[in-house]
Amino acid sequence: MMIKKYLCNIYVTIRNFFRRLNPNLLKGTGVLFLAGVIICVCLLPVPQKAASSLNYLDEESMDSLDAGAMVVMEIGANGSEVVKLQKRLNQLGYYTEHASGVYDVKTASAVNEFQRQNELSATGKADYTTLDMIYNQENTARTSQLEQSYEYGDCGEEVALIQRGLAVAGYFKLECDGMFGLATKSAVMSFQSDNGLLSNGRASGETFELLSEIAQPAGINSYAAVMAQSSEKEIMAVQQALADLGYMSAENLTGYLGSITQNALESFQKQYGLTQTGEADQDTVQFLNYIVEYRGIGGSAQPKYATLNPGDSGEAVQDMQEALKKLGYFSGTTTDYFGDKTEEALRNFQAYVGLSDTGIANSRTQDKLFTLASKMPSTLKSYKLLEQEDESVAVRRLQTGLKTLGYFSGNVTSYFGSKTYDSVRKFQRAKGLTVTGKADIATQRLLFSLAPEAEDIEVIEKLKWFNDAKNLFKIGTTAKIIDVNTGYSFTVKRTGGYYHADVEPVSASDTAVMKKMLGGNWSWNRRPIIVVYNGRYLAASMNGMPHSFDKISGNNFSGHFCVHFAGSKTHGSNRVDEAHQAAVEKAYANGYKVLD
Template sequence: MSQLKIRLRTLMAIIAALTLLVCAVPVSGFTASGSEQTTEEALETVSSYPYTTKTKVKVNLRASRSTRSTLLKKIPADAEITVNAVKGSWAEVQYKKYSGYVKTDYIVLKEVKKVKATPTPTPIVTLSPEEDAGGYTILQKGAEGAEVSSLQEALIELGFLTGSADGKFGASTEKAVIAFQEKNDYPATGIMDANIQAFLYSGQPKNAKGTKTSIKTLSPVKEVSMKKGNKGAAVTELQQKLIELGYLKGTPSGTYDTDTIGAVRSFQKKNGLTSNGTADATTRALIMSGTALGAKDTATPTVAITPSPTPTMAVPSESLRNGDKGDDVKLLQKRLKDLGYYKSSVDGKMGKGTVKALKEFQKAHGLKDDGVAGQATYAILFTDNALKKGTTPTPQPTTSSTPAPEVTATANTSASWPTLRKNDSGTDVAQLQEALIQLGYLSGKADGNYGAKTVDAVKAFQKANGLTADGTAGEQTQRTLYGGNAKAANVKATATPKPGTTAAPATNTNGTLKVGSTGADVKTLQQKLIELGYLKGTADGVFGKQTASAVKAYQKASNLTADGIAGSQTLSSLSNVAAANNAAASSSTASNTNQKTTVTPSASKVQYANWYDKVKSVARSYPYATVYDIATGISWQVHIFSLGAHADYEPVTANDTARMEKVFGGNTWNPRAVWVVFSDGSVYIGSTHSMPHEVQHVRDNNFAGHSCLHFPRTQEQVNSIGPYATKHQETIDAGWAATQKMK
């Protein structure tokens, strides 16, 4: 019996131990306490950026990688977004028509892994029109021809390939392509597809040392415009033809240099094209056609026929871009469909199909093919000058019985002054109308048609500005209109401002000051209004009723919308007054009476100062400034919003954009030397271009992006940035030399 008890006790002990063991081990998926376990899921893998994903929760889209930056949009939870890049805890994303940055914690991330080169590449194919990225053909090992030569020249320029370009895609070229792809975060396949080629020639690829740069080797696509510094076989061919036509002397250099630009300008002027020195698709085709006029040829005058009036087309009331909806979009789609560019239904939704058709139309008409429909596009699209798809325009050489006088400038200029008169149409007319609207001489919208209302507006402008009031906009009228000193319609006298050094107000985070706003921006605004005699008392930094009344009084006297809200135009106007007052106060010869809102800077006041040591801090303190083109005397107002290796800025109004584009002859990356007048009265030599790109804050200035201001740097600083900085530094130095001659 005792033996049985011992066995039972042993069995009970074993059962108890097993029970304790089972209780100590958690059930799969749960902890010992019963709470659910969380396991980190493996990230989905993709080969490259960009990729599509979704938000986890509602997330803020910011203008930069900072929670203090401007809030662009609140993206809802589970929304589809495109991730373009990830850096640290921030992702650069695209949501509908908005681009910005979000915290990576709030989106579903994917792991980006480079794809290794495949041993057997796919056969060489030519892209279909739907896939076409600028007319490029896929290049890989075994390919031959001019496109391969251009690729090799580009790779040599970037330092990935040695030797000379032989036009044969062999093992060494393939190796260089793989090195280029790895350096620029592309899959290392050894195959150059259309998108990579477009990035190589038109973007800012990294060279072998890892520095971003813009190459000078010209793209092999015939539609690409030739600009200063471009190199390649196509340039040599163009130069040879210009020599044969008598516009260029010597032998082809293969580089699109100053002599070539001058020859192209002469050719364009002789053959009735816009004389800007840029060999765009139309200019290149005419030079190579065999039908162009030579330097010594005489054109046969043609009798001008006055066109019969045509019904006015309905034109959209504002700019349109991807994601917009409504009747204006329907007007755009219907017109594109009538011309054969748009094939889908007219549904009033600005989607990919509409954008693609618009880009095709813009490209066919020599416009910036950005897929954004603005006044410049409308000025051609909604007129009889618009070409149907597939139609090739025949250039018609023109003659003039009385040549216009040549204007001698202190620096190279691309601004042209075609005489505009009744029944003319196009982008030049649209720019003219935009400037007249801004100054209060013309109402409505800029439609690009020089009709009776435009004639009357020009006459009124000419009369107010002491010009011959004939309604024809010649060079003198346009120089006055775009020059910055033009008198607005019905301008009322303002109180004589006292000279001082108070800075003009900077904007707050949303660019607008109104009743209820507080802080340093409001205090600076009040100080300026007190100096100008519109506000009494002291500046307390609180935007109340008295401040609103003072703002209204200033706006009314300055011919601005008198709503008591200090928006971008009001702040810009005050900034301009500050610059004029302070510049005048610092000059011993300046008068404090009858001040104008814009003054021509004195060359003796211009400073050559390093961006990092001096100018950057000035730009941070005074973000509103006046940019003055040295060669033409035209100026425009800008708002500086970002300070890195240079200053990013936007034209404040559509009129400022029109002035800037008048100087540059449109949109171009080619820099020009300028004087920059800040609100404290200081003036610095710099350089800028007119090509809109990337971030845009101001939506009503007809400039789809921002531009850049560059200031002097040391050679070491220039070298660390890359070739584009070298180009700007050379422009600045040339502008400084011209400035010294003016003193």
């Protein structure tokens, strides 16, 4: 009925057009001419609906397409599906505009940020994988990041905290009064520029987090107040620190707590928002000492620890080695001698936590060392350093632990992307560790002591083909195959198969690795493998013989090969292949050896 109506509309439109040109045109052979025009028009492609109207969750209709990479919406799309997407992004905290139904630059920017935060390829295009994650992600908006944003004209305690961080770092010379004025904006921009951040003068995101961290000393205040009856050495230390920070002249370092020192203390207290007493109370001495050590300048209000140098010996040296060992920098038996091994461990620690790697354990180094070591569990299990762009089972365990403790949201994968980096930083900051975004030994030791079940997750999954694996590893998607026997790995694309997966190496180099894995000869023999797909590790089996259809050109592989999962069948006989199933079981039992 629709086709008939479509043809009638075309006929009437063309007929009226020619009648206006010449009424005699449609007589005689003109009728045949008109019929020919209609046929030609009908052969033209029918305009397709906008991309936004595609049913992107209809898995059956997409089974023969590259569902993971298919672009469903991008700039220029419009309609109800765009409205739905914008509202969902608004719920998750990525989009703050009105849901207009037009996929514009702001929508693309929101999608791009979602992709970046969730370890996806940041294209700004809403492909199937992105949409699937957007609509299935936990409904947790990024409110904390949105709330903690301060700019010119703001005021309050958080602004004072920002100013204090800037003052500690040496960027702000005025009183920390909680008013975000031009001087504060200028200081924020300088701080951002020097620290590789976007220099926009707005204290939000990582800028706010870093300044908040700098603004206050970590750990317990173990400093004592310095009073008139204190020793000359203790008073001189306070005066030296005040002089180093510019609150009094070096000519007034008398060892006597008089009016000049009291005025200097009051000025210091006023700038940093401390109680203005003019006295060297416990909090003032701690903060004074903290700033001096943070900036790495000469004075010290009151050293907590005596400096240890290479060649020294004694109980303090052994205590230092024990602390280095807890944090993963020192191995072997501890002694009371400060030798080359201790110096090397100390230098590595200093470099990692942002101190000058002198190999000399001054008070600041020891304070940082013992503060961090005190947070470590008693077990000294070793871990490999994990950082951005790493991809492994260890990353999956890390993400699981972070998610268990509430620092990581979204899907657990095996890839260390920006979202994992941000989550590690949040954990480190909350637990008083050195905030680097890298999961070092200390970070992992503490994390897994708080979430021990994360280390025991079942990494390798044995999915049934018809229930799960077939719908997960779709036609058109790519995966990595890891051979359990040799550890070789290469990338394949699923190009077909109903009873099992038919796959092909994606490139000539992948084919070369596969052939090397097989000892140089193609073979029908079944092999236990791990299929790595979307951060999941699936027990499977494969043969190594190219056969039948070939859909990928230029990969030096004529045909495809078969990958079987639990319960899958052969295409020829429609039966379960026992040899393949035995290899699946072997992959499930022994695959962890090549993954770890």
